[in-house]
Amino acid sequence: MTEVSRFYSGSGGLVEAISSALDAAGLDREALRPVDLAPVDEFHIRGRAATLEIIEALGLSANSHVLDLGSGLGGPARTLAEVTGCTVTGVDLTSEFCEVATALSEWTGVSDRTRFHVGDATDTSLPDGAVDAALTVHVAMNIPDKAALYAEAFRVLEPGGRFVAYDVLQGEGGDVKYPVPWANDSSTSFLATPEDMRELLHEAGFEVISEVDSSDESLVWFQQMRARIERDGPPPVTFSAFLGDAFGQMAANQVANLAERRIRTVMFACSRPL
Ligand SMILES: C[S@@+](CC[C@H](N)C(=O)[O-])C[C@H]1O[C@@H](n2cnc3c(N)ncnc32)[C@H](O)[C@@H]1O
Numbered sequence: 001m002t003e004v005s006r007f008y009s010g011s012g013g014l015v016e017a018i019s020s021a022l023d024a025a026g027l028d029r030e031a032l033r034p035v036d037l038a039p040v041d042e043f044h045i046r047g048r049a050a051t052l053e054i055i056e057a058l059g060l061s062a063n064s065h066v067l068d069l070g071s072g073l074g075g076p077a078r079t080l081a082e083v084t085g086c087t088v089t090g091v092d093l094t095s096e097f098c099e100v101a102t103a104l105s106e107w108t109g110v111s112d113r114t115r116f117h118v119g120d121a122t123d124t125s126l127p128d129g130a131v132d133a134a135l136t137v138h139v140a141m142n143i144p145d146k147a148a149l150y151a152e153a154f155r156v157l158e159p160g161g162r163f164v165a166y167d168v169l170q171g172e173g174g175d176v177k178y179p180v181p182w183a184n185d186s187s188t189s190f191l192a193t194p195e196d197m198r199e200l201l202h203e204a205g206f207e208v209i210s211e212v213d214s215s216d217e218s219l220v221w222f223q224q225m226r227a228r229i230e231r232d233g234p235p236p237v238t239f240s241a242f243l244g245d246a247f248g249q250m251a252a253n254q255v256a257n258l259a260e261r262r263i264r265t266v267m268f269a270c271s272r273p274l
Contacts, residue, residue: 004142004188005094010242014096015103018237025236034078034108039235041075041104044138045218045265050166051079057210057269058133058162060084067091067131067156069121069149070139074101074114081113089131090116091124122148129158140167141182144190150204157272163206166267169194173261177253179246181239194266206270218265219258222251
């Protein structure tokens with residue numbers, strides 16, 4: 001197991017932990033929808049709202065076959081499949097996350113349109129031009145060889161296909177305060193700057209169609225999450241299911257990192273030229 005997978009795997013038993021938490025909250029498993037799981041499986045800043053923006057940027061239809069590089073617990077993949085009817089293949093380094101993603105898709109009735117494989121986003125072994133759209137959401141922070149990541153996204157995408165990279169970038173405010181939800185310290189955290197990203201995507205062969213910095217909205221999202229939890233208590237399952245008690249400190253650090261401009265959240269929409 002790599003250091004990165006070890007960080008995300010926690011103490012194991014995640015399928016059972018999520019299952020028990022849903023049962024304890026009295027959620028009817030038969031009626032469970034992808035949206036009900038968003039507080040735990042849309043594992044990125046601004047959650048489902050950001051995934052809906054990605055759907056727009058990718059221009060998906062029910063015929064699309066999409067690759068999610070670093071698919072985590074599969075929340076973005078399920079949202080894509082639920083909203084557009086498309087088919088999504090997810091690849092993730094953390095085998096327990098792939099196991100959970102597969103179970104959650106079964107529970108929410110989208111297992112015919114989502115599948116998850118253990119693998120490295122920089123080398124997926126998929127054929128050239130295998131998909132007509134691709135995304136990566138809050139994954140590149142853990143990947144030092146970003147050129148390999150974007151070259152792989154380009155390779156598996158058919159000409160004319162769209163690619164969205166929504167990631168946490170290094171801001172101008174100084175070093176990141178750790179721990180954060182992707183790393184305990186700088187040994188597994190590798191943030192690109194917005195300038196690096198433009199160059200990396202261009203070097204991979206992509207044409208960048210749009211670049212949207214959502215850092216202000218990200219700060220509001222964390223503040224609203226905190227206020228909601230203080231008012232209503234936490235949702236049945238949250239990121240604490242796998243990040244443990246450290247998630248509270250991580251969320252507080254993210255508020256500081258955003259407020260002090262140590263990090264930025266930016267979405268790049270690209271196309272592979274014909
Ligand atoms: C913060 S989570 C984001 C998960 C998902 N994209 C989402 O937004 O819900 C980061 C994910 O990246 C995965 N990851 C990190 N490095 C990876 C790599 N080289 N290849 C594939 N997955 C990777 C981790 O296992 C983890 O599931």
